[in-house]
Amino acid sequence: MSRASRTARIRLDENAPLLDVAGLRTGFRRADGDEFIAVDGVTFTLRQGRALAIVGESGSGKSVTVRSLLRLLPRTGRILDGQARFGGTDLVGASDRTLRTIRGREVGMVFQNAMEALNPTIPVGRQLAEALTWHRLCSRSEARERAVATLGDVGIPDPERRARMYPFQLSGGMRQRAMIAMAIIAGPRLVVADEPTTALDVTVQAQVLDLLAEIKDSGTGMIMVTHDLGVARRFCDDVLVMNQGKVVESGTISEVLDAPREPYTQMLLDATLEVGDVARAPDGSATAPPRLVTASAPQVASDDDAPSPTPMAASLVTPAAASDDASAPIVVAEHLDKTFHSRGGDTHAVRDVSLTIERGRTLGLVGESGSGKSTVARLVMGLYEPDSGRVLLDGHDLHDETSNAQRRRMQMVFQNPYGSLLPHYTAGANITESLRLQDIGTPAERTERAAELLRLVGLSPDDARRYPQQFSGGQQQRIAIARALAPEPEVLVCDEPTSALDVSIQAQILDLLSEIQERLGVAYLLISHNLAVVERMSDEVAVMKDGAIVERGDRRAIFATPQHPYTHQLLDAILPVRGVGATSAAFA
Template sequence: MNRSTPPVTIDPQAPLLEVSGLRTGFRRADGGQFVAVDGVTFRLEQGRALAIVGESGSGKSVTIRSLLRLLPRTASILGGEARLAGIDLIGASDRTLRRVRGREVGMVFQNAMEALNPTIPVGRQLAEALTWHGLCTRAEARARAITTLGDVGIPEPERRARMYPFQLSGGMRQRAMIAMAIIAEPRLVVADEPTTALDVTVQAQVLDLLAEIKDRGTGLIMVTHDLGVARRFCDDVLVMNQGKVVESGPIEVVLDSPREPYTRMLLEATLEVGDVRAAPPEEAPTTVREPLLVAEHLDKTFRSRGGQTHAVRDVSLAIRPGRTLGLVGESGSGKSTVARLVMGLHEPDSGRVLLDGQDVHGEESRLQRRRMQMVFQNPYGSLLPHYTAGANIIESLRLQEIGTPGERTERAAELLRLVGLAPDDARRYPQQFSGGQQQRIAIARALAPEPDVLVCDEPTSALDVSIQAQILDLLAEIQERLGVAYLLISHNLAVVERMSDEVAVMKDGAIVERGERRAIFGDPQHPYTHRLLDAILPVRGSRVPGAAIA
């Protein structure tokens, strides 16, 4: 069956995108209306990039989803206009929008695991984006899919194209999502946190690729909480708060000389490598204790129809009570696999993990694992969707047999307050929260039983800068009070510098460098560590690695 669609009629004289007075609301249970986007107006020309920044829940994602009418049933567009090269997006028929989506506008969603079809290999999904619009033959589409996967920095693209989304790391899934958005060479790319799951080296590759596309005349809208990415890539910026645009203008002007207090708050909350505040106190020699968690010579290979992946190669590490080990490296380097081996979620092919001298994979593994909790990279995938936020936390306490039902409910409300949510949010379901809010719930659930070890796999990757600062302060406070040990996995080197006592750098499944935080950031020895630090995008002027901590 030929499912190709004819192109829509484009007005070459019209602006690429013109939005005026856009208002979008959500229907409340009491019959009222919550206005999430209130009077948003902007204009985007070809070959320009616009950043939309603001805190989680400020209306950024709802704004861009409104443009393509990708809204849940409880939401509706209340007013305003949006035109893409003369096409009325708000009043367009569903048939017209199907022609626009993918062909004229490519969309990069915040959660690649949700956006990609879990039952279809990623290469075939990319190819279908071309054949559905009749842009080339199936054979040509397959070849272009492999090429585009390589363009966005996915290693061994021909092999990865045969893999399913769940077989890829979080960063690779995000790159596959970006590849799908750009493969048809659309006029406009709309990206919702496109680099959230990417390490700094791959982030640089993806931004360079998007820059090439922009230079060919493609417009781009980027929703991001990473002001360094916004400064590096975008020409203009909208700052949103509570559904409204509070400040806008050229990116350098707004970030260097912000007029509004809200914009200044976002900049002050942004953490950068070399910040004085990014320096946990050094541990005095008299306080050094024996390691609480030890991993010895871990090795793990995954096998599938697409081949085999040697994910972890002879990895050893140790964390003492009250200390944080930061684990960094590019997407697919094996960081998350190490986390799952430590938690006992994967069995190592060789090696062992000891907690207080006891093997977490041994006979007492269930008791040992009760002392360790994990914050996963994908908050929505880790939360129970049919449980409310409060019930997700309460269920963790119930399974650990902690407290009475009343005490569990009180503890859930207390933890929601600690991570920046209201106690009333306990009655809402995960899908009713933004991505950043979902991660806050996941962190609250992990903290509920007050574990001895907390394994954090990208715990702040989905959070805006102000909430990130709150969460990092919260984790530091809990560590100081309870002596909990953290294994912190992150591609955000400023977060690792802020939280870690020691740092291990992974590449291709192996640890290539490790040492005290001061040594790694101030005097790195391995060329790959140098590459990671050199790829950091500054928000405030130029960065001198290690200058504030040398």
């Protein structure tokens, strides 16, 4: 088909399914020549104007299923069998030329990792415009106008200025919104969204879901891969539950989430953490879900060989001497201010922010995407230098050259594990690299430490030999957390540490972080848009908006009696998982 004229649309029968998938099987070649079956006989239908949720643990085959539909698989992956009929076209057997006309125009894709999907060398507005001009849907000038308008539709403030920015100049949440805008700008009849709200705070998540609902109501079909059961309940009509590449349960949202038939579905529901769980506990502490070890992929530890959650191996690190005043805050940030300059204009990211982090306690930092949370995290870590203000670690100014030795006492878990892990290093080498650079332990001890940490975050020691790109997004985040824990830091700055994790592994990680804090007295700065995680983990909570802290206080007071209207807005936007008549014992 020539690009000289507008791309022709595929004919659809209104009485037939929009998408009909039958017996889809996808495999990946291993280094030893064997083939790992990631998707095994998946079958479903989707009608126009309906939304299907695909849920399950990380590694269950959710993302591979939707990527197989558009044949967006790595070189080691291939479709072994099955059909995926979109209208009169079988996507599995379609030519590359046909698929190029379908992708973007007929089927929009929202990828899990926006930084990986967006071109880092092109402003985001131009990338959106190209999605229109490539299919000859409008002129260049019209495409630019529609790009700005669509960025505004997905909740990006000041879209005209943000359209001139490059992806790395946007926050993680804004990049994800830009990715959603790219998927919907050409008016596709099917939108496939792989964790589209993972990086979004609750208020913007609500805006984006409302926008997607409007598109769905116009007749567009939706497939949403998500580990957020609240999003599935709020937005989707039907649901597939996947485990180890197979569909284990399917039905309408109410059928599956309110009265699950399969133990695996019940386990996912029982592991879900919601705002209010802490308040419902008799002692006011978090009600910890049962410790769970995922069985979604063969490389993950089984219940029999999973480590005990209590002990950790002998430390390789000699702890730094603590302050004489054990009650003194270990981190004090005073009047931090930071402005970024770019071709799109100046961004005043942090405005006169002061905070303290007590030893052995957790400060939760919440707010919308772009509110300045991640910038504060990088200022506290010493990765950014403030325009004014200072950060003290145990009384030492982090930006004083004489205090570089103090920096090893702080570690960070970044929001985007794929961007923070070294892709040419194995998982084991990623974990041991900080120990090697600081000459901590022997090579054998570092290797043992990596194996231990992989077990603790729900992976297998055998995974130490694999590379980051061979793991799912949730598994990559577990490796990033293991790497941060390797030198046993005194302060851990966690920037959305569980945003890429399914509910069962999230429960494991939160239990692990709580255990480490209790045993070692580690202080946490926890940044998250998941308010249930913040409520469970935090002693104090600070709420940020437009670069400033608008409310701060004890965790119970913030969640029970918020004072600022913006805090009320965040809490009101939470999507509940529990439905009327839910049968889970955890919901009693």
